Amino acid sequence: MAQAQAQDVIRCQYCEDEPALFQCLPCGDELCSKCKVFHLKSKVPSGHKIISFSESLDPSNMIKMCEKHPTKPYEVCCEDCQVPVCIICIEETHGKHTIGKMKNLYEEQKTSMVKELHQLKNQFKLQVTQTLAEAKSGKSKLKKSHEKVRSRMSEEAKQLIDQITAMLNKTLQESKDDEEKEEAEISKYETKLEVFQQQLEKIIEKYENLTQNGHPADLILYRKQSPHTVKNLTLPDRIEITPLSFKSRKLQDMTQFGDLLKTKIRYQKVGIPAITDDGDQSWKPEQTNKKLLVKPELLHKVDIKNKSNELYHVECVDETKAYVSGSGPGILLIDTLGKELENVITEVQPRGLAVMFDDSLIFSTGSKGTILKVSHDKKMSTFVKDKYNLRGLCCTKSGDILACTGPGDTARVVRYRSSGEKIQEIVHNHNGKKLYSYPRFVCENINGDVCVADRSNPDKLVVVNMDGEFRFNYHGKTGHLKYTFFTSLEIATDSLGHILISDCLNNVLHLISKDGEFISFLLTQDVLRPRGLSIDKSDNLWIGEWENSCVKMKIYKFLS
Known part of the structure; x- marks a missing residue:
C-alpha cells in the first residue's frame, strides 16, 4: 500500500526525487522547491510564472493551447471579437482590435x-x-x-x-x-x-x-x-x-x-x-381568447315594471332575455329593455331559478320540498318531490340539476338527473365534518366544481369537485368593504373559470379564480345591493339590485 501511495506522488521533472510542489505556467514544468530556484534563472522569451499546485486548480490559471496555433497558449482576449487569442492570433488577425485580460x-x-x-x-x-x-x-x-x-x-x-x-x-x-x-x-x-x-x-x-x-x-x-x-x-x-x-x-x-x-x-x-x-x-402571461377589462362596461340599465323593490334572482336564457323573481310570488321573463315577455304565475315565492338544456324553466319552492317545471306550452308540473327544504338551483353542463337544501342537519347539495332522479348528496368533507350550515345558492365551474354560497355566520364560499371532494373555502377579502364581514349571496361563473360572488351589504362583487385566489373587487361604486347574478353565453354579467327605486337590473361586459 505504501508503495502504491508513493507512486501517486508527482515528482519534480528536473531532479525526479523530490515531490513537485510548483508549476511554471508558460513552460508547463512541475518543480520542487530547490529546482524552482534554478528554473527561474533560465531565460525564455515569455518569462516565467510559477504558482503552487493549489493555485493551478483555479480555472483562470489553467493553460489552454490555441486551437489555431497549438504551440501557443491563450493569454488574452479580443474584446471586439469576444474570443480568447494567443500572441500569433494578435499578430495575424487582431492587431487593430482592443485586447483585454481573459x-x-x-x-x-x-x-x-x-x-x-x-x-x-x-x-x-x-x-x-x-x-x-x-x-x-x-x-x-x-x-x-x-x-x-x-x-x-x-x-x-x-x-x-x-x-x-x-x-x-x-x-x-x-x-x-x-x-x-x-x-x-x-x-x-x-x-x-x-x-x-x-x-x-x-x-x-x-x-x-x-x-x-x-x-x-x-x-x-x-x-x-x-x-x-x-x-x-x-x-x-x-x-x-x-x-x-x-x-x-x-x-x-x-x-x-x-x-x-x-x-x-x-x-x-x-x-x-x-x-x-x-x-x-x-413569466409572460399565457395567451387566452378573453381577458378581464380594467373597468366593466355598462351595456344596459333595465327598469322592471310591476315588480316589488326587492329583486332576488336572475337567470339568463340567452344574451337577450332572462327570468327574474323577487320577494313575492311570480316570475317574469324580460328582455334587455325591460319589456315583459312572459309572466309565470306561481303560488309561492321562488327560492331558486334555473333554465334546463331544452330552455324549460324550473324553480324551487323552499319548505314545500318541490322543484316545479314550466314547459314551453306554459304547463307547470312537479319535476322533483323531496323531503328537504329546496332553495338555490343550477343546471350543469351535463344536464344534471344541483339544488341547495337546509339549514341545519339537512344542509347539503343534492344532484338530480334531468329525469328528476336523485343520484348524489354532498354533505361532509373527507374528515366527516359537515361542509355547509345553510347553503343558499349553487353553480358549477368550468371544471365541474360545485360552488356554494353558504350563510354560516360568517358567510363563506364552499367549493368541492364533481365527486363531492372538498377543494377550498373562500371567506371574503377586506378592502373596499362598508362592513368588516362578508355576505355571500348569489354566485356565478364565466367561461374563464372565474367565480363572482355578490356581497350585498357591502355593495360589491368579489372576483376570484377557479382555485379560490382573490383577483379583485368589481363595481364598487356602480351597484346598489347586488343580489341576483347570472352570466349569459357571451359572458355578459346580469346583476339584479335588491333595493332600488328605479333601476332594478344592470348588464355589464367585463371580459373582452
Whole structure:
C-alpha cells in the first residue's frame, strides 16, 4: 500500500526525487522547491510564472493551447471579437482590435451564464416537471372520468333493457376507442416532454461544467458558438384536458343510447421567462381568447315594471332575455329593455331559478320540498318531490340539476338527473365534518366544481369537485368593504373559470379564480345591493339590485 501511495506522488521533472510542489505556467514544468530556484534563472522569451499546485486548480490559471496555433497558449482576449487569442492570433488577425485580460471577459460571461443557469434550473426545469406532472395527473383523471361515464351509461341501460343493448354497446365501444386515442395522444405528449427534459438536463450539465470546472476559454468559445442557447429554448405547450361527460335522453326521443360529450384536450403556449438585471425571473402571461377589462362596461340599465323593490334572482336564457323573481310570488321573463315577455304565475315565492338544456324553466319552492317545471306550452308540473327544504338551483353542463337544501342537519347539495332522479348528496368533507350550515345558492365551474354560497355566520364560499371532494373555502377579502364581514349571496361563473360572488351589504362583487385566489373587487361604486347574478353565453354579467327605486337590473361586459 505504501508503495502504491508513493507512486501517486508527482515528482519534480528536473531532479525526479523530490515531490513537485510548483508549476511554471508558460513552460508547463512541475518543480520542487530547490529546482524552482534554478528554473527561474533560465531565460525564455515569455518569462516565467510559477504558482503552487493549489493555485493551478483555479480555472483562470489553467493553460489552454490555441486551437489555431497549438504551440501557443491563450493569454488574452479580443474584446471586439469576444474570443480568447494567443500572441500569433494578435499578430495575424487582431492587431487593430482592443485586447483585454481573459479574466475580465471570463468573469463577465460567467456572471451572465450563472444567471441563465439559475433560470434553467429554477424556471425551465421546474416548469417542465410541473407540466409533466399535470399531464400524468390529467391522464389519470381522464381514465377515471371514462370509467365513471361508462358506469353511468350502464345504469341507464339497465332501465331500458333489451331495446337499447345494441346502442349501449356501440356507445361503450366508442368511449373505449376514444380513450385509447386520447391516451395515445397524451403518451406522445409525455414523450415529447421527457425528450425536452433530457435535452434541458444536458444543457444544464454543460452550463454547470463550464461555470464551475471548465477552462475560461471553453466557456468563452461555447458562448461564441452558442450565444442564444437559453433564449432560443421554447417550452412545450401545456396540456389542458376537459374530461368527457354524458347526457342521457328520454326513450321516445332517442336515436342512440345517449349523448357522449367528447373529451377535450388543448395545448396552451407557455410564456418564456425573462431574466432581469438582478437575476429575478418573471413569466409572460399565457395567451387566452378573453381577458378581464380594467373597468366593466355598462351595456344596459333595465327598469322592471310591476315588480316589488326587492329583486332576488336572475337567470339568463340567452344574451337577450332572462327570468327574474323577487320577494313575492311570480316570475317574469324580460328582455334587455325591460319589456315583459312572459309572466309565470306561481303560488309561492321562488327560492331558486334555473333554465334546463331544452330552455324549460324550473324553480324551487323552499319548505314545500318541490322543484316545479314550466314547459314551453306554459304547463307547470312537479319535476322533483323531496323531503328537504329546496332553495338555490343550477343546471350543469351535463344536464344534471344541483339544488341547495337546509339549514341545519339537512344542509347539503343534492344532484338530480334531468329525469328528476336523485343520484348524489354532498354533505361532509373527507374528515366527516359537515361542509355547509345553510347553503343558499349553487353553480358549477368550468371544471365541474360545485360552488356554494353558504350563510354560516360568517358567510363563506364552499367549493368541492364533481365527486363531492372538498377543494377550498373562500371567506371574503377586506378592502373596499362598508362592513368588516362578508355576505355571500348569489354566485356565478364565466367561461374563464372565474367565480363572482355578490356581497350585498357591502355593495360589491368579489372576483376570484377557479382555485379560490382573490383577483379583485368589481363595481364598487356602480351597484346598489347586488343580489341576483347570472352570466349569459357571451359572458355578459346580469346583476339584479335588491333595493332600488328605479333601476332594478344592470348588464355589464367585463371580459373582452
